[in-house]
Amino acid sequence: MDRRIGRLLHIAGLVVVVVVTLFPFYWMVSSSFKAQTDLLANPPQWLFAPTLANYQAVYADGVLLGAVANSLIVAVFATILSVAFGAPAAYALARYSFRGKSDLWFWFISNRMITPVALALPIYIISRSVGLLDTYQVLVLVYITFNLPIVVWICTDQFKGIPHELEQAARLDGASQWTIFRRIYLPLGMPGVAVSAIFSFIFSWNELLYALVLINKTERKTAAVVATNYMSGYELPWGKIMATGTIIVLPVIVFSLIVSRHMVRGLTMGATK
Amino acid sequence: MAFLVLRDVVKTFGAQAAVRGVSFEAEVGEFIVFVGPSGCGKSTLLRIIAGLEELSDGSVFIDGQDVTNIAPAERRVSMVFQSYALYPHMSVFQNMAFGLEMVRMPRVEIDRKVRETAQILQIESLLDRKPKQLSGGQRQRVAIGRAIVRSPKLFLFDEPLSNLDAELRTQMRVEIAKLHRSLGVTMVYVTHDQVEAMTLADRIVVLRDGLVEQVGSPSDLYDSPANTFVAGFIGSPKMNFFAGRVASVDGEGIALASSSLVDGKGRIAVRDASDLKPGDPVTFGIRPASFEIDDRKPLVEITADVMENLGGETQIYGKNTAGDQVVWLAQGRPNIEVGGKLRLGASNVYLFDSSGRSL
Numbered sequence: 001m002d003r004r005i006g007r008l009l010h011i012a013g014l015v016v017v018v019v020v021t022l023f024p025f026y027w028m029v030s031s032s033f034k035a036q037t038d039l040l041a042n043p044p045q046w047l048f049a050p051t052l053a054n055y056q057a058v059y060a061d062g063v064l065l066g067a068v069a070n071s072l073i074v075a076v077f078a079t080i081l082s083v084a085f086g087a088p089a090a091y092a093l094a095r096y097s098f099r100g101k102s103d104l105w106f107w108f109i110s111n112r113m114i115t116p117v118a119l120a121l122p123i124y125i126i127s128r129s130v131g132l133l134d135t136y137q138v139l140v141l142v143y144i145t146f147n148l149p150i151v152v153w154i155c156t157d158q159f160k161g162i163p164h165e166l167e168q169a170a171r172l173d174g175a176s177q178w179t180i181f182r183r184i185y186l187p188l189g190m191p192g193v194a195v196s197a198i199f200s201f202i203f204s205w206n207e208l209l210y211a212l213v214l215i216n217k218t219e220r221k222t223a224a225v226v227a228t229n230y231m232s233g234y235e236l237p238w239g240k241i242m243a244t245g246t247i248i249v250l251p252v253i254v255f256s257l258i259v260s261r262h263m264v265r266g267l268t269m270g271a272t273k
Numbered sequence: 274m275a276f277l278v279l280r281d282v283v284k285t286f287g288a289q290a291a292v293r294g295v296s297f298e299a300e301v302g303e304f305i306v307f308v309g310p311s312g313c314g315k316s317t318l319l320r321i322i323a324g325l326e327e328l329s330d331g332s333v334f335i336d337g338q339d340v341t342n343i344a345p346a347e348r349r350v351s352m353v354f355q356s357y358a359l360y361p362h363m364s365v366f367q368n369m370a371f372g373l374e375m376v377r378m379p380r381v382e383i384d385r386k387v388r389e390t391a392q393i394l395q396i397e398s399l400l401d402r403k404p405k406q407l408s409g410g411q412r413q414r415v416a417i418g419r420a421i422v423r424s425p426k427l428f429l430f431d432e433p434l435s436n437l438d439a440e441l442r443t444q445m446r447v448e449i450a451k452l453h454r455s456l457g458v459t460m461v462y463v464t465h466d467q468v469e470a471m472t473l474a475d476r477i478v479v480l481r482d483g484l485v486e487q488v489g490s491p492s493d494l495y496d497s498p499a500n501t502f503v504a505g506f507i508g509s510p511k512m513n514f515f516a517g518r519v520a521s522v523d524g525e526g527i528a529l530a531s532s533s534l535v536d537g538k539g540r541i542a543v544r545d546a547s548d549l550k551p552g553d554p555v556t557f558g559i560r561p562a563s564f565e566i567d568d569r570k571p572l573v574e575i576t577a578d579v580m581e582n583l584g585g586e587t588q589i590y591g592k593n594t595a596g597d598q599v600v601w602l603a604q605g606r607p608n609i610e611v612g613g614k615l616r617l618g619a620s621n622v623y624l625f626d627s628s629g630r631s632l
Contacts, residue, residue: 174375184360
């Protein structure tokens with residue numbers, strides 16, 4: 001009896017969490033398919049005639065798709081490079097002892113402690129003087145500096161959990177340092193690499209401040225910046241805002257779903273004992 | 274020069290010395306067992322031979338080559354880890370093929386070698402499985418397979434059987450012995466289990482606190498232990514030790530005075546009693562299996578305490594008059610009751626000086 005009540009409470013709790021997290025999302029997506037009258041109806045309209053008018057309006061503006069493409073380019077490169085630099089660094093931090101290791105580790109993490117806005121002006125000035133304003137490169141570089149701490153932090157922890165003996169066995173088998181990293185640590189640390197890749201991608205995709213400051217050309221603006229365009233002016237076109245939001249969120253969801261396939265537990269089972 | 278040579282090997286971790294100057298040689302095809310209590314440095318020594326641990330001092334030679342500063346892979350040694358250390362994301366085949374891929378062996382040949390090895394170890398049917406789908410014994414076989422498929426010059430085993438249950442351990446022990454015979458390769462095997470050491474080794478190296486206590490064949494160590502440590506470590510159950518003094522010395526042996534002995538005295542034969550003089554403190558040891566009921570010339574008298582029936586043998590625990598715990602391993606099931614007094618003679622008595630050195 002007690003166990004059944006416990007189970008029921010468990011399920012009820014889960015339902016609450018799921019509703020709280022998913023409802024805003026549902027509201028955004030459903031609103032994007034509503035006509036303006038349905039949108040503003042009070043009480044809210046749960047059943048309505050769906051329309052694609054908002055999406056057509058967004059498409060007609062002609063800015064968003066280009067902005068999504070810009071975001072994709074920036075986010076994908078920033079993510080790939082963050083993981084490409086961060087994972088080997090994490091491997092070294094997890095497995096080697098060298099002078100200044102803990103300082104290096106703290107330096108990586110402390111990069112994340114800086115309030116982004118404090119660096120916005122210096123970075124703007126530097127970018128201007130080296131001619132990087134209005135380029136993808138400048139955003140990719142900035143995002144890498146913000147992503148690296150996360151990647152290094154998560155991956156170091158993940159790599160530390162891989163039994164030492166596997167590395168030693170591979171060394172005896174004649175594997176080079178790089179082979180050990182690529183063929184043993186990377187596949188076994190994939191859950192951590194995947195999580196850090198998702199975090200990197202989400203951060204790079206959603207970042208607003210630097211994208212706003214460093215990019216002025218309309219055709220180079222990222223989706224997050226374009227989404228804020230609606231906030232100016234005298235009207236609030238809710239339907240278009242929701243449609244834009246839905247379009248912007250979609251790539252993140254697709255990316256996360258693809259990558260989360262690698263977030264499996266128990267990869268190292270059977271290695272030892 | 275011998276096939277494997279360790280010369281004054283020292284390994285320190287910070288202020289702690291794990292190995293404190295070990296020198297040792299092994300010939301081609303020998304089965305060497307490092308044995309000792311935990312923390313004696315035996316695993317460290319093995320890892321030094323493998324190249325996984327850097328030396329603090331001394332040198333290591335394999336097959337005439339100084340490998341002290343040579344990478345593990347170039348030493349052509351294979352190691353079976355206590356935890357097996359199988360690559361969990363690879364199939365059994367891939368686990369075994371990994372080392373061969375590293376030396377860029379052609380695919381066809383890798384395939385042939387892996388299958389050949391799998392056949393020897395009877396794991397052909399497991400080649401497509403992942404380590405987590407295997408039982409402990411099967412993992413052990415794969416770990417051994419991964420070691421032999423590379424045809425190394427030298428095999429290293431780090432307590433390979435300690436994770437297996439008793440029956441499997443016996444079975445694998447026999448298989449390792451067979452494997453050694455059929456491959457004829459030099460093997461170095463680390464264990465804390467003196468039964469494994471006795472049954473497998475051509476020669477045993479007994480280690481304590483990072484130093485070699487004695488090197489010899491299993492029978493050597495059993496019959497003529499160099500000191501009380503080796504005498505106590507080799508042989509199961511452990512040798513019984515008693516304290517005493519030399520009462521008198523003559524040509525055939527010595528007379529002992531000890532409160533542990535019946536009537537406080539007894540005579541034992543000694544090979545060389547020239548260093549002894551009356552009054553010297555000594556330790557004498559008797560193996561549990563060398564006791565026998567002897568009412569005529571008893572050495573010790575015990576009061577039986579606990580009896581363990583092992584089937585073919587009976588292990589009898591008792592206390593003598595001096596309060597020493599005494600173990601007797603008797604053949605069959607002697608008719609003894611708890612609390613009964615037993616007068617025991619011994620076919621063989623070991624004598625050690627006050628520092629524990631064998632006399």
